[in-house]
Amino acid sequence: MNERLLAAVRRRFGSAATIESVVLPTLGGSNLTTIFDVVDGSSAASRRRLVARQETYVADNTPFLAPDRQFQLLLVATKHGIPCPAPVFQLEPQDELGRGYVTAFVGGETFPKRILTDARFAGARAKLAEQSGEVLARLHAIPVTEVSFLDAQPDSHDPLGAQLARLDSYGEAHPAVELGARWLVKHRPKNARRQLVHGDYRTGNLLVSESGLEALLDWECAHTGSGLEDLGWLCTRSWRFGQNHLPAGGFGSREDLFAAYARVSGSPVDADEVHWWEVFGLLRWVVLNVMQAYGHHAEGRRSAAFAACGRNASLYEYELLMTLAKRFD
Amino acid sequence: MPQHRPDLAEILRTVRELTVELAPQVDAKGKYDLRVAAYLLVMAEREVALAPALDRKHHAQLEKLLGHPATDGELSARLRAGELDDRFDDVLAVLLDQVADSVRVVKPSQLDPIHQEP
Numbered sequence: 001m002n003e004r005l006l007a008a009v010r011r012r013f014g015s016a017a018t019i020e021s022v023v024l025p026t027l028g029g030s031n032l033t034t035i036f037d038v039v040d041g042s043s044a045a046s047r048r049r050l051v052a053r054q055e056t057y058v059a060d061n062t063p064f065l066a067p068d069r070q071f072q073l074l075l076v077a078t079k080h081g082i083p084c085p086a087p088v089f090q091l092e093p094q095d096e097l098g099r100g101y102v103t104a105f106v107g108g109e110t111f112p113k114r115i116l117t118d119a120r121f122a123g124a125r126a127k128l129a130e131q132s133g134e135v136l137a138r139l140h141a142i143p144v145t146e147v148s149f150l151d152a153q154p155d156s157h158d159p160l161g162a163q164l165a166r167l168d169s170y171g172e173a174h175p176a177v178e179l180g181a182r183w184l185v186k187h188r189p190k191n192a193r194r195q196l197v198h199g200d201y202r203t204g205n206l207l208v209s210e211s212g213l214e215a216l217l218d219w220e221c222a223h224t225g226s227g228l229e230d231l232g233w234l235c236t237r238s239w240r241f242g243q244n245h246l247p248a249g250g251f252g253s254r255e256d257l258f259a260a261y262a263r264v265s266g267s268p269v270d271a272d273e274v275h276w277w278e279v280f281g282l283l284r285w286v287v288l289n290v291m292q293a294y295g296h297h298a299e300g301r302r303s304a305a306f307a308a309c310g311r312n313a314s315l316y317e318y319e320l321l322m323t324l325a326k327r328f329d
Numbered sequence: 330m331p332q333h334r335p336d337l338a339e340i341l342r343t344v345r346e347l348t349v350e351l352a353p354q355v356d357a358k359g360k361y362d363l364r365v366a367a368y369l370l371v372m373a374e375r376e377v378a379l380a381p382a383l384d385r386k387h388h389a390q391l392e393k394l395l396g397h398p399a400t401d402g403e404l405s406a407r408l409r410a411g412e413l414d415d416r417f418d419d420v421l422a423v424l425l426d427q428v429a430d431s432v433r434v435v436k437p438s439q440l441d442p443i444h445q446e447p
Binding site: 164173174175176177178179181182183185186304305307308311312314315317318321322324325327328 | 372408411436439441
């Protein structure tokens with residue numbers, strides 16, 4: 001693997017380039033991530049820390065954006081000054097590393113428990129809701145004409161239908177999801193906004209330093225639709241990691257998030273619509289866990305953690321139904 | 330067919346105890362994997378203890394809700410078709426009780442106090 005990565009690097013940086021300090025972080029459900037330094041041999045100043053992301057989830061019913069489109073999206077986001085890992089190069093067939101791409105490495109913490117409870121992140125936590133509102137408002141202002149390739153995502157046309165179609169493809173009945181879907185059908189928000197939606201903006205995908213938000217990671221769920229989906233997903237109970245008194249990602253209040261978003265976007269936040277997207281988010285999180293278990297059970301992505309996801313779907317169904325019963329907020 | 334000791338519950342507990350014993354001998358990735366294994370095993374232990382009663386209750390609840398013996402598949406299809414829209418609160422009460430029972434097996438510490446055992 002490292003020989004192929006080295007060859008891929010030399011195709012872009014010249015035959016004198018080497019790779020050093022290779023780290024394989026053990027995380028990520030749908031990608032193999034490799035962090036490494038590229039040194040071109042001329043000087044220590046040429047050292048660049050990079051990240052390779054190789055697609056590991058290859059299936060017809062994948063909910064994820066193809067890597068070449070993720071790469072295009074990172075180019076657009078970077079152009080608009082959205083903090084994200086700068087795209088460097090795409091993997092090509094001759095690299096024999098599958099589909100994927102390489103970005104700059106951005107330092108910081110993603111591990112939710114540390115961000116939400118370590119004393120050294122207290123200052124960052126105090127800012128994250130406001131920073132999230134600001135960056136999401138800026139993201140949602142990017143003209144959708146620049147990301148027309150997202151039209152191919154089913155989520156760009158019928159987000160709930162896309163979730164139910166995926167659930168159907170896994171062949172397991174989930175009455176709690178069906179009941180949640182009926183609630184969503186009957187309370188559908190009346191808007192036709194068409195904005196760039198990150199799709200996975202939540203604690204765990206935010207790279208955070210002691211001074212606050214550094215970068216948005218994991219763009220594979222991007223699509224177009226209502227930007228308020230991103231606010232609702234961030235407030236979905238599963239991303240509070242036990243800090244249930246702080247609905248915005250376990251670090252802040254909805255009020256601070258909404259106020260910053262309204263200030264930058266120039267229009268007030270419809271709290272009822274955000275709630276709709278929180279309910280949608282709980283349903284979607286159930287479906288994503290069913291997906292992982294299905295991959296383990298039927299598609300050869302064997303993993304004890306994915307097996308656990310299948311059973312953990314019950315935990316998120318519980319949060320979904322407790323929210324519908326107005327016992328959880 | 331009766332088997333000699335250990336019974337299924339004790340086999341699961343034995344393997345789970347082994348994951349704890351092995352943890353000091355492996356690296357960080359191995360420790361994580363062993364924790365996942367233990368998580369699955371303790372869930373299986375709870376399932377062995379609780380499943381017979383919870384299965385009976387589940388089927389009885391579905392029969393009462395739909396008026397005949399039924400499966401989760403049938404309930405799901407009827408919900409999707411909107412046939413139970415006018416009984417939303419009834420269905421919610423039954424499903425919340427059933428899902429809470431699933432959580433009792435998967436990770437009971439996640440239950441809200443209203444669903445904790447007295």
